[in-house]
Amino acid sequence: NAGVTQTPKFQVLKTGQSMTLQCAQDMNHEYMSWYRQDPGMGLRLIHYSVGAGITDQGEVPNGYNVSRSTTEDFPLRLLSAAPSQTSVYFCASSYSAGPRGYEQYFGPGTRLTVT
Amino acid sequence: RKEVEQDPGPFNVPEGATVAFNCTYSNSASQSFFWYRQDCRKEPKLLMSVYSSGNEDGRFTAQLNRASQYISLLIRDSKLSDSATYLCVVTGGYQKVTFGIGTKLQVIP
Numbered sequence: 001n002a003g004v005t006q007t008p009k010f011q012v013l014k015t016g017q018s019m020t021l022q023c024a025q026d027m028n029h030e031y032m033s034w035y036r037q038d039p040g041m042g043l044r045l046i047h048y049s050v051g052a053g054i055t056d057q058g059e060v061p062n063g064y065n066v067s068r069s070t071t072e073d074f075p076l077r078l079l080s081a082a083p084s085q086t087s088v089y090f091c092a093s094s095y096s097a098g099p100r101g102y103e104q105y106f107g108p109g110t111r112l113t114v115t
Numbered sequence: 116r117k118e119v120e121q122d123p124g125p126f127n128v129p130e131g132a133t134v135a136f137n138c139t140y141s142n143s144a145s146q147s148f149f150w151y152r153q154d155c156r157k158e159p160k161l162l163m164s165v166y167s168s169g170n171e172d173g174r175f176t177a178q179l180n181r182a183s184q185y186i187s188l189l190i191r192d193s194k195l196s197d198s199a200t201y202l203c204v205v206t207g208g209y210q211k212v213t214f215g216i217g218t219k220l221q222v223i224p
Contacts, residue, residue: 033212042119042202042214043159090158097164101147101206106158 001026006091006107013081013114021076021110023091031094031102032074033058034066036087037109043090049074081114088112118142119205121215129223132193136218138203139185148179148186149204153217159202162188193222 007022025032033048045058049068063085065077074093078085088111092104120139128134140148148165163170165177165186176189186205190197203215 035214040123040216042216044214045212101149101164102212103149103161103164104159104212106160108158 003027004091004093004105004107006089006110008110009108010111011113013078013112015081015083015114017081019078019081021078021089021091021112023074023076023107024072025074025091025093025105025107026072027093027095027105028071029093029095029105030071031096032068033092033094033104034064034074034076035090035092036060036085037090038087046076046089078112081112083114086112086114118213119203119215121203121218123216123218125219125221127221127223128193130193130195132222133189133191134193134220135187135189136201136203136220137185137187138205138215138218139183140203140205140213141184142205142207142213143181143184145205145207147206148177149206150175150177150186150188151202151204151214153200153202155199159214162201190220193220195222195224198222 004025034046035043047066049055091107094102094104150162151159152162153159165179169178174191178187200217202217206212
C-alpha cells in the first residue's frame with residue numbers, strides 16, 4: 001500500500017494563479033481532510049470529506065475548494081493564490097477506530113510558496 | 116484561551132533520560148485524544164491514542180485526566196531517534212480535530 005500520496009511536493013505560484021493539489025489514498029478510508037501548517041500554529045483544517053460526494057468546510061476554508069468524486073481522491077483547489085496561502089499542506093485519510101476515535105494518516109505534504 | 120495548549124519547548128534532554136510533556140484542552144466535550152510525532156519537514160505520524168485508563172507502548176506512556184482537562188506523554192530511556200516534535204490532538208468528532216502547536220524534543224548524546 002502506498003498509503004496517502006500527494007503531488008506536487010513543492011510549488012511556487014504567483015499571486016492570482018490557480019492550481020490543484022492532488023491527494024490520493026489506497027486504504028479505502030471513508031474520511032479525508034486537508035490541513036495547512038504554518039510556523040507557530042497547529043495544523044488547521046481547511047476542508048474535509050466523510051465520503052464520496054460529501055464535503056464540508058473546516059476552520060480555514062476561504063480561498064480553497066474541494067471535491068470528492070471517488071473514495072480514493074480528494075483534490076484541493078486554490079482559486080486565486082495569495083501570499084497568505086504560503087504554507088505546507090497536508091492531506092490525511094482516516095477511519096473510525098471505534099473507541100479510539102479517528103486515527104489519521106498523513107501524506108508527505110506539499111510546500112507551497114506564493115509570491 | 117487556545118483550544119489545545121502545548122509548551123513548544125525545546126526540551127533538551129540527555130540520552131537515557133525520562134521526559135514528560137503535557138497538553139491542556141479547553142473543550143470538556145472532547146471525545147478522543149492522540150499523540151502524533153512529526154520529524155523535521157515530514158508529515159505527522161500517529162504515535163498513540165490516549166485512553167482514560169492510561170496506556171503504554173514500550174517506552175511511551177500516555178495519560179488522560181478529564182477532570183483537569185489535560186493529557187500527558189512520558190518517554191522513558193530517551194533515544195537520539197526520539198528527537199522530533201510531539202503533537203497533541205484533541206477531537207470532538209471527525210469535523211472537530213484540533214492540533215496543538217507541538218513540543219519539540221531534542222535528545223542529546
